[in-house]
Amino acid sequence: MASALTVLLLGCWLARQSGVSGERNFPKPSLSVSPRGVTELGENVTFQCVGEQPGMRFVLSKNGAYIKIQDPSGSEAIFPIPSVGPDDSGRYTCQYHTKSQTTGWSEPSDPVELVVPGGSGQLVLTWPIIAGVSAAATVLLLVLLAFVCFRKTRANASVDKGKQPQTLPQEPDRGADGLTYAELDGQVLQAKQGAWHLPPSPPSPECLVELGTWELVAALKGPRCPVMASALTVLKPSYPKPNISLSPRGGVSLGGAVTVWCLGQRRGMRFMLNKEGRHFPPVDSNGFEVVFPISNVSWEHGGNYSCSYHSRSEPFAVSYPSDPVELVLRDPSLPRPSISLSPTGVTAPGADVTIRCQGQRRNVTFFLHKAGDLNPQQHMDPAGDRAKFLIPTVGRQHGGSYSCSYRPRSEPFVSSQPSDTVQLVVAEPSYPKPNISLSPRGVSLGGAMAVQCWGQHRGMRFVLNKDGRHFQAVDSDRFEVVFSINMSREYSGNYSCSYHSRSEPFAMSYPSDPVELVMRAARPDFTNANIARLALGAVVLLILGLILAEACYSRPRGRPRSLNPAMQGRESSRGTSGFPVGC
CATH class of the missing domain: 2.60.40.10 (Immunoglobulins)
Incomplete structure (x- = not known):
């Protein structure tokens, strides 16, 4: 018996594995x-x-x-x-x-x-x-068989004492009225559409109802035993609970659309979506998951959702429900909060980090979100309009992009728009800090500058920083990378670089030692000034020449001779104008 059960279990396991692997x-x-x-x-x-x-x-x-x-x-x-x-x-x-x-x-x-x-x-x-x-399974089967034989013997003994049982056909008889009959301990149960009812005159003084894993076992004794169970649902332990997620995550605006994903671990199941006791129409799936679309989202759609699944042939043997997920509605009338991180930059492992969120409303609950996580990290109900979230002893798992939002306490599923993001970057001790150099060290305005950064690991992503400002990251298959900069006045300052794995952007090396980029003063260019001076000098000389020429040619050329004979000889040597001849 034990060997047969062992072979049966191993055969089912092998069949399941072969069925699953067939479509990978x-x-x-x-x-x-x-x-x-x-x-x-x-x-x-x-x-x-x-x-x-x-x-x-x-x-x-x-x-x-x-x-x-x-x-x-x-x-x-x-x-x-x-x-x-x-x-x-x-x-x-x-x-x-x-x-x-x-x-x-x-x-x-x-x-x-x-x-x-x-x-x-x-x-x-x-x-x-x-x-x-x-x-153990063999012993359990023997005990169950003995129990069934005992019940059958007791039923036969009651017949021998004159209690005539009401006997109906052993096979279920579903007539036009949709009724199903069964006989338990000489009493007739009538079931219709999932509800159990007693016949009009059942005798016996007491009732015992036991709920098993798969079926309802009822031993009815006594008159008017008040047993009624409408829509009996049994949780089946062999169905692991599914996973549920929303797309988009984090909230949806009024009038938008959201998709609810439910992922189980059995193929060909019927999935059900539940919202705080409300059931959506079930959906059949040929795979492992199903999608529930919700379009034109309104206020009533906000709340907690969960999903479960069951076999199409056994609708009352259901898996455990998934963990709940919140559908939060974003209210555009709520102002966006602000967020800050302390300390900034690359944080050493084991340090304490504080994230502050500042809103504009009181009596609200603040939520801290980390990108990639399905649910908010923390929430807080402060007395004022700000909240402080402490992350003690940070490690590489805490690195990421954080934002915050708030919800009015009277409307727990209505949220503000999320704040801007802050980056929590945790230093990775296994990444030694890189080296940085400039070429050339000084450059004039409009010139080209090369910043070289090299580390001690291949295939990393390098980040260049200038006074808290991050340049576009560059991937490298080698140990180093070169950043090219066309100089302008805002590029002067202190530069450092760091690197991280391409798959873990928030586990980063310590930054390199800073290097200063100095812009050289441009040499003065006097070419245009000299040309202007020469032109001005030429104009002045031209004007002076014109004045001199006009003065020379405007004097009279003849004058009266002197009557003094002694002066006639001098006048003859000077000319008639009194000046030497040839003005």
Whole structure:
């Protein structure tokens, strides 16, 4: 018996694995965990899943159950698990598929074991365990068989004492009225459309109703036993709870559209979307997930949503509901808050970081958001119009883009627009700080300047900084990179550079030592001034020449001779004008 059960279980497992792998058409990714080895309680753990296709949807699984989803822009996904506990122990794998279609999945990665002291870890199926489970199952079946025989014997004894049971056909008889009949302990139950009713005159003094995993077992004794259960729904433990997400995340404006994604772990299921007790029409799916679109969003759509699924043939055996997700409506009349980060720049690991959010309303709840996370990181109900969020002992898992918003306490699903983002960059101790140099060191206005930055790791992304201003990052397949700058007056100042991995932009090296870029004063150009001076001098000389010529030619050329004979000789030598001849 035990061997037969073992073979049956192994055969079902192999059939499931072959059925799932039949539609995978992407290479399996690689999965790594940091830190490795035995992880201490409360430590932060990061899983990195690297695929071969960019723009995919990555899914992290623990012991075969999906727990996290990421949509990175590249071919790598980071899954942080802060403050691990014993429940986080287990065997992790990751897969990926396209965002638009879920029929094509990659092979699962090789498993990575996460061991936390005090955790249960992964159960290893050894032959002694399998044999023990099989023996326990055999004993349970024998006990159940004995119980059924005891119930049958007691029923026959009651017939022998003169209690004539009302016997109906063993097969369900569904007539035109849609009724189904069954006999339990000599009493007739009449079921119609999922509701259980008693016959008009059931005898016996007491009732006992037991709810099993799959079916309702009722032993009815006594008159007028008040048993009625409308729409009995049983949770099926073999259906793991699904995951739910919204697109877009973080909130939607009135009149906009939002999509609710529900991802299960069984194919060909019927999915149901629930909102605080309200059920949307179910949707059948041939894959693992289904989409519920909500168009023209209004105030009543705000709230908590969850989803579940069940087999199409067994509508009352349902999975556990997913964790709830909030649909928040953005109110444009609420002013956008402001946000600040202290300290700024690259933060050392283990330091305390404070994020302040300033609004313009009181009696509100502030929420801190980190890009990529489905739910807000923290929330606070301050007495005034500002909130302070403390992130103690930061690590690389805290790096990212942060923003904040607020909601009126009277309207918990109505939110303001998010603030601008601030970048929390955490230094990575394994990245030594780079070196920086300028060529040439001084350059004139309009000249070209080359800033060279080199580190100690290949294939990094380099960032150039000037007095808190960040230039466009540049990727390099080597150890160094060169930034080219066409000089203008605003480029003068102190420069530094840093680098980080392309997949982790918020785990960065310390900045290099600063270098100063000085703009040379331009040499004075006197060419135009000299030309102007020469032209002015030429004009002055020309004017003086004209004046002299006019004075020379405007004097009279003849004058009367002197009557004194002594003066006639002198006048003859000077000419008639009294001046030497030849003016």
